Amino acid sequence: MAAPQGYPLLCLENPLLDIQGVGDEAMLEKYGVKANDAILAEEKHMGLYEDLLQNHDAKLIAGGAAQNTARGAQYMLPENSVVYIGCVGKDKYADILKETCEKAGVHTEYRVDEVQPTGKCGVIITGHNRSMITHLAAANEYKIEHLKQPHIWALVEKAQVYYVGGYHLTVSVPAVLALAEEAATNNKPFVFSLSAPFIPQFFKDQLDSVIPYVDYLIGNETEALAFSESHGWGLTDIAEIAKKLTTLEKKNTQRPRIVIVTQGTLPTVTAVSTASGIETKEYPVHEIPKEKINDTTGAGDAFAGGFVAGIVQGKSLEESIDQGQWLASLSIQELGPSFPFPKQTY
Ligand code: 26A
Numbered sequence: 272m273a274a275p276q277g278y279p280l281l282c283l284e285n286p287l288l289d290i291q292g293v294g295d296e297a298m299l300e301k302y303g304v305k306a307n308d309a310i311l312a313e314e315k316h317m318g319l320y321e322d323l324l325q326n327h328d329a330k331l332i333a334g335g336a337a338q339n340t341a342r343g344a345q346y347m348l349p350e351n352s353v354v355y356i357g358c359v360g361k362d363k364y365a366d367i368l369k370e371t372c373e374k375a376g377v378h379t380e381y382r383v384d385e386v387q388p389t390g391k392c393g394v395i396i397t398g399h400n401r402s403m404i405t406h407l408a409a410a411n412e413y414k415i416e417h418l419k420q421p422h423i424w425a426l427v428e429k430a431q432v433y434y435v436g437g438y439h440l441t442v443s444v445p446a447v448l449a450l451a452e453e454a455a456t457n458n459k460p461f462v463f464s465l466s467a468p469f470i471p472q473f474f475k476d477q478l479d480s481v482i483p484y485v486d487y488l489i490g491n492e493t494e495a496l497a498f499s500e501s502h503g504w505g506l507t508d509i510a511e512i513a514k515k516l517t518t519l520e521k522k523n524t525q526r527p528r529i530v531i532v533t534q535g536t537l538p539t540v541t542a543v544s545t546a547s548g549i550e551t552k553e554y555p556v557h558e559i560p561k562e563k564i565n566d567t568t569g570a571g572d573a574f575a576g577g578f579v580a581g582i583v584q585g586k587s588l589e590e591s592i593d594q595g596q597w598l599a600s601l602s603i604q605e606l607g608p609s610f611p612f613p614k615q616t617y
Contacts, residue, residue: 277429278352278354278430279348279352279430280352280431280433280434280583281426281430281432281433282337282340282354282434283357283433283435283436284338285336285358285390286357286365286381287335287405287407288331288389288392289332289607290323290329290391291323291332292323292324292330292395293327293328293395294323294327294402298322298395298397299395299402302315302316302395304404306397307401307402309405309467311406311469312404312406316393316406319395320393327395330606330607331364331367332609333371333372333607334394334569334607335368335390336464336571337357337435337572337575339572340573341354341377342371342375342576342608342610343575343580343598344434344579344583346576346580347577347594352580353376355379356379356413356417356418357381357382358412358413358417358442359382359390361385365383369381380423382412382413382414382417384412386412387412389409389410390405390407390409390410391405391406392405392406394607396566399564399567401567401568407441415443419449427453431583432459432462432579432583433450433451433453433459434462434463434579435461435462436466437464440478444477448484451481454484454486455522460487460582461487462487462579463484464575465494466490466494468493468494468497470497471497472500475501482519483519486523486526486529487528487529487530487578487579488530489531489533489571489574489578490530490531490532492532492535495509495532496509509534510551513530513531513532513540513541514530514549516530517530517542517544518544518549530542533556533595533599536556537556539553539556541553541554541592554589556596556599556600557593557596557599558600559603559604563604564603565605567603568608569609570602570603574595574596574599576595576598577595578592578594581593581594594617597617601615
């Protein structure tokens with residue numbers, strides 16, 4: 272049952288089940304992937320999922336970048352704070368995703384596709400690297416008509432903050448823009464993640480259509496560099512790229528654009544456009560001892576979760592970033608994009 276008062280945070284993207292196993296160089300070579308890729312699956316990758324399950328003792332873990340972020344945000348917020356939207360199939364994998372969200376207290380409003388199976392992400396772990404190969408399947412069938420149904424749109428209207436993963440630009444730009452318009456028209460924060468270098472590289476036009484609506488743009492250093500390169504900026508300094516991103520067209524002029532670039536264990540860089548110019552800052556991460564790192568898959572999603580929870584709570588930029596870094600440090604001590612139970616408090 273949907274909460275009658277709605278959910279303050281609404282997230283949209285691709286619900287995926289992660290099939291995660293340990294591989295080696297030979298396996299990466301077999302599928303023609305790099306150690307740290309995030310790509311869409313092609314025909315040559317279709318055997319990967321069975322291979323992971325049969326030969327690499329793969330684990331099934333709830334994934335989908337923004338779905339991880341939704342669970343992360345709910346981890347830090349009062350009950351009934353988050354609703355997540357995306358498209359799944361009619362199968363066991365969808366049941367796992369729904370259950371994981373329910374356990375985390377995230378309300379789901381999935382579109383259920385009758386034909387395609389639930390999307391999956393094959394994750395090949397080699398050391399501290401992870402290569403992600405995504406077969407979107409049902410996740411690719413998300414339709415704006417689902418979002419515009421009266422009972423779903425009512426949740427959109429009641430939401431106070433929106434979080435959309437850039438990965439959704441490969442699926443439904445109209446759905447992303449509908450949320451973006453709702454946010455801009457009503458001066459509600461629209462938070463957007465660049466997700467992966469292939470988004471600015473290969474979905475540049477789609478991305479450029481959404482950027483004017485973005486209040487908080489989150490990415491990591493490789494995504495920022497990919498943005499600079501695909502836009503021919505010739506910039507390689509992260510702070511310079513972040514600065515320039517704040518100057519791009521903005522629809523809602525009541526909010527400055529804020530750009531946040533994470534860099535693994537290096538400090539997080541922010542840029543904010545103010546009346547007196549563009550201000551950049553650096554925030555050190557919450558470093559944990561190397562031996563406590565279990566798996567960094569989803570570290571960025573966890574950061575976004577803690578961060579957006581701060582925005583929902585009306586916290587300052589500094590506090591919101593600190594919450595993101597705290598949640599990321601918890602997540603990398605777990606297997607996959609997960610959070611410790613019993614709950615730790617910030
Ligand atoms: C469209 N693509 C490629 C994707 C994804 C994705 N989530 C949505 N769309 N490719 C990988 N992921 C998710 O990223 C998380 C780690 O950050 C994986 O499911 C994984 O949980």
